[in-house]
Amino acid sequence: MKAEHQQFFARLKQFIPKERLVTDPLRRLAYGTDASFYRLIPELVVQVESEQELTHLICAAREHEVPITFRAAGTSLSGQAITDSVLVTLGDGWTNHRIVDNARLISLQPGIIGAQANRYLAPYQRKIGPDPASINAAKIGGIAANNASGMCCGTAHNSYRTLDSMRLILADGCLLDTGDPESVSAFRKTHRGLLDALDALARLTRANPTLSERIAHKYRLKNTTGYALNSLVDYEDPIDILQHLMIGSEGTLGFISEITYRTVPDHPHKASALVFFDELHTACEAVARVKSEPVDAVELIDRAGLRSIENKPGMPPFIRELPEKAAALLIETRAANAEQLTEQSCRISDAISELPTSQPIEFTSDPDACARYWAIRKGLFPAVGAVRDTGTTVIIEDIAVPVPQLADAVSDLHRIFERWGYSEALIFGHALEGNLHFVFTQAFDSQSEIDRYANLMDDVSKLVVEHYDGSLKAEHGTGRNMAPYVELEWGEEAYSLMWELKQLLDPQQILNPGVILNRDAEVHLSNLKPMPAADPLVDTCIECGFCEPTCPSRALTLTPRQRIVTWREIARLERSGEDPQRLSRLRKDYGYQGDETCAACGLCSTACPVGINTGDLTRSIRHDRNKRHASTANWIARHYAGVTSTSRTVLKLADSAHALLGSRNMESLTQGLRKLSGNRVQQWTPSMPTAAPRIRQPKSITTDTSTGDPRPKVVYLPSCASRMMGPQRGSSCSRSLAETTHALLTKAGFEVIYPLALDSLCCGMPFQSKGMFDAADMKSSELNQELLRITERGQIPVYSDTSPCTLRLKEKIDPAINLYDSIDFLDRFVVDKLQLTPVAEPIALHITCSATRLGQSDALKRIAALCASEVVIPEDISCCGFAGDKGFSTPELNASALRHLKRRVDKCAEGFSSSRTCEIGLSHHSGIEYKSIIYLLERCASRRT
Secondary structure (H helix, E strand, C coil), rough: CHHHHHHHHHHCCCCCCHHHHCCCCCHHHCCCCCCCEECCCCCEEEEEEHHHHHHHHHHHHHHHHCCCCCCCHHHHCCCCCCCCCCEECCCCCCCCEECCCCCCCEEECCEEHHHHHHHHHHHCECCCCCCCCCCCCHHHHHHHHCCCCCCCCCCCCCCCHHHHEEEEECCCCEEECCHHHHHHHHHHCCCHHHHHHHHHHHHHCCHHHHHHHHHHHHHHCCCCCCCHHHHHHHHHCHHHHHHHHCCCCCCCCCCCEEEEEEEECCEEEEEEEEEEEEEEHHHHHCCCCCCCCCEEEEEEEEHHHHHHHCCCCCCHHHHCCCCCCEEEEEEEEEEEEHHHHHHHHHHHHHHHCCCCCCCCCCCCHHHHHHHHHHHHCHHHHHHHHHHHHCEEEEEEEEEECHHHHHHHHHHHHHHHHHHCCCCCCEEEEEEEHCCCEEEECCCCCCHHHHHHHHHHHHHHHHHHHHHHHCEECCCCCCCCHHHHHHHHHHHHHHHHHHHHHHHHCCCCCCCCCCCCCCCCCCHHHECCCCCCCCCCCCCCCCCCCCCCCCCCCCCCCCCCHHHHHHHHHHHHHHHHHCCHHHHHHHHHHHHHHHHHHCCCCCCCHCCCCCCHHHHHHHHHHHHHHCCCHHHHHHHHHHHHHHHHHHHHHHHHHHHHHHHCCHHHHHHHHHHHHHEEEEEEEECCCCEEEECCHHHHHHHHHHHCCCCCCCCCCCEEEEEEHHHEEEEECCCCCCCCHHHHHHHHHHCCEEEEECCCHHHHHHCCCCHHHHCHHHHHHHHHHHHHHHHHHHCCCCCCEEECHHHHHHHHHHHHHHCCEEEEEHHHHHHHHHHHHHEEECCCCCCCCCCCCCCCHHHHHHHHHHHHHHCCCCCCCCCCCCCCCCCCCCHHHHHHHHHHEEEEEEEECCCCCEECCCHHHHHHHHHHHCCCEEEEEHHHHHHEEEECC
């Protein structure tokens, strides 16, 4: 660590706990990575939790002249969220919000994810204006600081246009709340010089016709290149100018600690049409015709884009037959009611009815059909990312040109791509705003490749600026990527004005220096991120960070993106042979940061644009590490019935000790034993299960499925956990899950049959999670054979009572077997056969990661809604982190994943889920008992007469 950083670090330790000051090589590398194709490794990463901490930090940075960079989610694409100095990240203390004036306004702290803000507003049929493609991962701080927009946002609803007020912290550590008259009054007194200077710059700008007209002209399009100079002509009050300058400033002028947005309507009725044209120029003419119609989004897809997805499942065959100059428009319209929606759809269709289309224009309001259309559009970026050569990265640039010149711009861009050999490049974009995105793959492993990229960017910049007078960055922010071209786009006078603003608000240049404004003409070619091969399971990762909000270890150690970043560096160092000491340290630290604390839940794959399951990488690493234990795993697999019996005995002994010692003494004893054993003794909690009684299987049923019983049959497959683990001590229900399930299915009119030798059967999940693939496959193969027999090769459905087991089995068993997870089976075949009386009190519902991956979230919500008058699904809780037995062996993972749970369910008396092991951790950390949803359904159900 450099001397100035050591002094700064010593100062920070006076008011920030050491665990929030990151100095080790692994986490500095991992936390310092954003979605761009640049990399700088910070000297120090600091996690701040409050405005007070941040104010002290900024003052310390100013005193020691240490540059600092603010980071929200790190989904930015232009290199604006990285640094080789001090990276400041947001902890849990930045997630508060306030809804004001019946949701006409919403105040949001910077740590709130954009999609979460819209979930807060959904009951009011309102939303925030910005709608970037990264909204499910991007945080409000980054959305505002980059002036991110999106498909429906345009220029009317971006952060600049919908800003009401903000709390901001300047480079001198001063906090200003522009929505608080007292704060504004005090600031006018203490910062009169600053405000007078801003006022003077604004007056000079407005008095300069050439400059003010230039500014007005530039913002007729989407534009995030440089600073928001329009604030100098749009507003006269220096307070208004100051707060609007913060929008899009990328953390170079101050820190936005809260923003209040004016919200916009979120109409519930939506219709979409995917319209194909044989000619790009015709598609662009259609854009001009519908611009004045009630459209909310018009997305242009060029022929290269259509070609990238034409062979994917579900794509209509005619796409492959479209001519070389073809294009498509994805049009969406929204309305307050169905009648208005129909009228709007007709107006839009009429507006382009005279233009020749490849297929008839058809609007649909069917949610599934609309989702398929938008999946096509959203699949364009990953379509390039998934097929790129290993070692290359995917780059997505965005520009804006006047709509009448859209077709010419697309053609000109393709000519540039051909000139520099980017044959795979494709173009799509927000056509209503003339906003084009182009996506291509790029290697940076040789000077010739770097030169090729430099030539491409030079040609694109000249084309956009000199030929179209457009925007080089329409919505992705300037960052380091476009900093060398800001003067080209804006001209010398406007560029000088931007430097004056930077000097005025950050005279010491400590706030994210080098971003937006940079004198280095080749900064966009420096610090390029390596993307070495690491493992085929993750080599397609584009490091976008979309996965991070789903990960249960995100606040404890690493996220999926960070695991991949680190593993790539380990692989690079192993191949190169350089710095063996660093390699050894990274490998050692990865053991805990990357492996032990990975739940391997796979939720990351549901958010990943290219479908990567980082849990597969973790299991592969465990497989290589645990090869020496393979024979032990195989022995356990072959003697599984004995293991099951032993586990029940252990649970009985533990419960007896619990009864004898009491919860407090039992917890103290086991914590002591765990500490003495070096964490080899499993963690015990009062929520530990009792032993479940062994399932008694009538021989007449288990050996012969032809019983003559007229009732429909179902094969019930209780999981290992269901067979071994009963309710916790003191539970509101003493019956095991298997007993309760049998009673429910019988009540619904089913004859329940069981596989033979049940205690010896297992789906293989316990072995798979530890990388014991041979043992896992042995068990799933055994189970497959028995299910084929007992179901008469699929004639009888199979009911699996635990979602994680169902997920594995669906990947492993014979397709002839009709396997249903409990949620799916209950939703389809059971609830309609029962009379349900819902409970009056609110209940908590946890949707497991496996249920999410199985696509059963909606079904579980429907069942819960039938059984309770109010269902609480805690926000920000995805995977619980119990991960089979991780809740016992690495309890801090479970604790971190559920750190917010207790206060989210404080009004609930009980909770429900669909995995017995998950329910142990949920019960422990919530303070209420969690059980399978089966218990609730059985309690509420009576036979339908």
